[in-house]
Amino acid sequence: MPKQGKTSPRRLTKSQTGNALLLEIAWEVLNQVGGIYTVIRSKVPTVVPKWGENYCLLGPYMPSNVAAEFEPIEGEPTDAIGRAVQRMRDNGYTVHYGVWLVSGRPKVVLFDLGSVMHRLGEIKYLLWEHHSISTPGDDHLLNDVLAFGEMVKIFLSELAAEVKGSKEILAHFHEWMAASGLPDLRREQVPVKTIFTTHATLLGRYLAMNDPQFYDHLPFVDWQKEARHFNIESNVMLERAAAHGAHVFSTVSEVTAAECRQLLGRNPDVILPNGINNQRFEALHEFQNLHLENKNKIHSFTMSHFFSSYTFDLDKTLYFFTSGRYEFLNKGYDLTLEALARLNHRLKTEKSDITVVMFFITKRPYYSINPEILHSRALLEEFRHTIDAIKKQVGERLLFDAVNHKDTKLPELNKFVDDYWKLRFRRTLQSWKSDNLPPVITHNLHDDATDDILNFLRRSNLVNNEEDPVKVVYHPDFINYTNPLFSMEYGQFVRGCHLGVFPSYYEPWGYTPLECIASGVPTVTSDLAGFGDYVQEQVPDHDRRGIYLVKRNQKSFDEAAGNLANKMYNYVRLSRRDRIDLRNRTEASSTLFDWSNLVKYYDQAYLKALKMDQ
Incomplete structure (x- = not known):
């Protein structure tokens, strides 16, 4: 398909949004599992003002997730959506109708999947009878997906019966987990215009994780053979049925469009790039101050982590980071590590006085935080308290001494400190100091010996040696305010860093670089990421804007690593x-x-979709 043009597409008119209902359907409505939750939640504040009461989200009812974010709409329904909900309730289905308590406060319909579980055998039989898709009996997630799809189909049928053609109905399905009912909507000719968006093809993700030459091999993939190999044939067939059954098929980037053509057998009709809600990050003129404030919090971590072993100049320290799911190849962690090793060698050779601390923030199974790290942090805090006590004592005694002497010379301050505090100062400092190297990982992993990041660091001897200008902190848990090592939210951590590094090999879109940009933090992406491909096409002066693009498409690993190392080196300079x-x-x-x-x-x-016939 042709590249997305730089001319602006036509916009919906007020008349068109007033005469249509827009339903967005996703497994991740009020159910945070992955990136689609972020897509939908961040988009809502822009969509609701445009569509008003004609907009609603549909999702599965997950009791543990909705308590804090869902507010039921009580009383007799006054709108078509509410009346369709009531029609389902009258037929014995458990359906929740209310408001999602996020920015924009959209209406939301949540379906209790237990309402149709007694019909699961019939649902599966009809799926085979009508669409030749067989499903295993022991896959609980797939069972839930089919139950959700059935309830969505019933709801849209009831809504169509309710409006009786007075309004167009647009049903936008996000990902295969929301769209198992879509093929039957078309088969039964329910008067609903359907849009299906795949944010990442299911098979593509599996293949990319297991094939370092995924893009080279993509044109020759036998989708059915590979789906069977990974034991996801039913899931992939549901995805293909939704892609072929929708009036309009879309994906999030040109990168993913190539997957769709080969793995789903349909060319996307339109590309839907993911945006970000800048109001969430907006700091106006304060963002430079916020960078300094949060950088100082990271300085506090750095002191407790490194300075018991050796010190370096914090004023000449830069913080780089990468974050996301633990997908060593897909997320480009392998490339980032190789580039860091090259950067370290270059800075060491030049005897640079700059220190780079690189954080890997991801999620891995672990037993506990390293007790030595917690101990070091606790001792540093104790040392701070001791210094504060000494400062207070010296300040009080210095004032008293100054007003009682005619001499204007500054006295020997040591004499104002009690022996108790002198001893405590020495003992605390002595207890804190260590002859060991600062650890490269903050937690004790379940699979320390087989972890790809740790094994690379060991092989390359990038283990926080004092003479190495590049230091590494591998934090196998996501950062939030309750985290005892940082005591800050992830967004604050991002603002405190200098550069985000995300040279993904497989990334249908990629929100992490966007979050950096919104926080005023320069970022690295790759031309194999959907976001990077969009930037390459739409933002010609991206380097000047602090959005660096690593070329990975049709480049060797060595070339890409060198390219990334150069970009990091240029930033350091x-x-x-x-x-x-x-x-x-x-x-x-x-x-x-x-x-x-x-x-x-x-x-x-x-x-x-509105232009299409049934």
């Missing part, structure tokens, strides 16, 4: 003033990716 200017330009660029600009592509998909 920037002066403090240059880094401040770059942060300003990066933060200003966030408006390019705001949903208020990118929602126009969704309008294009809906306009295309």
Whole structure:
């Protein structure tokens, strides 16, 4: 398909949104599992003002997830959506109708999957009878997906009967887990216009994780053979049925469009890039101050982690980070590590006085936080308390001494400190100091011996030696305020860093670079990531905006690693003033990716669907 044009697509008119109902259907509505939750939640504040009461989200009812974010709509239904919910309730289904308590406060319908579980055998039989898709009996997630799809199909049928053609109905399905009922909507000719978006093909993710030459081999993949190999044939067939059954088929990037053509057998009709809600990150003129404030919090971690073994100049320390699911190849962790080793060698050879601390933030099974790290942090805090007590004592006694002497000379301050505090100062400092190297990992992993990141660090001897300018902190848990090592939210951590590094090999879109940009943090992406491909096509001056692109498409690993190492090295060489200017330009660029600009592509998909016959 042709590249997304730079001319603006047509927008929906007020008349068109007033005469249609838009239902967005996703497994991750009020159910945070992965990136689609972020897509939908961040988009809602832009969609609701445009569609008003004609917009609603559909999702599965997960009792443990909805307590804090769902508010039921009580009383007699006054709108078509509410009346369709009541029709289902009258037929014995358990359906919850209310408001999602997030920005925009969208209406939401949640289906209790237990309502149709007694019909699961019939649902599976009809799926085979009508669409030749067989499903295993012991796959509990797939059973839930089929139950959800059936309830969505029933609801949309009831809604169509309720409006009786007075309004168009647009049903936008996100991913295969929401769309198992879509093929039957078309088969039964329910008057609903359907849009199906795959955010990442199911088979593509499996293949990329297991094939370092995924893109080279993609044109020759036998989808059915590979789906059987990974034991996901039923899931992939549901995805293909949804892609072929929808009036409009879409995906999030040109990168993923190539997968769709080969693995799903249909060319996407439209590309729907993912945006970000900048209001969530907005700090106006304060974002530079926030960077300094949060950088100082990271400094506190750095001191407790490294300074018991050796010290370096915090004023000449840069914080780089990467984060996301633990997919060593897909997320480009392998490339990042290789580039860090090359950067370390180059800086060491040049005797650079800059220190780079690289954080890997991901999720891995672990037993506990390393007790030595907690002990070091506790001792540093004790040392702070001791210093505060000494400061207070010296301050009080210095004032008293100064007003009682005519001499204006500064006295020997040591004489104002009690022996108790002197001894405590020495003992605490002595207890804190260590001859061991600072650990590269903060937690005790279940599979320490087979972990790819740790094994690379060991092989390359990138283990936080004092003479190495590049240090590594591998944190196998996501950061939040309750985290005892950082005591800050993930967004604060991002703001405190200098550079985000995300050179993904397989990434249908990629939100982490977007979050960096919105926080005024320069970022690295790759041309194999959907976001990187979009930037390459739509933002020609991306380097100047602090959005660096590593070329991985049709490049060897060695070439890509060298390219990434050069980009990191060039950033290290920037002066403090240059880094401040770059942060300003990066933060200003966030408006390019705001949903208020990118929602126009969704309008294009809906306009295309509205023009289609049943």
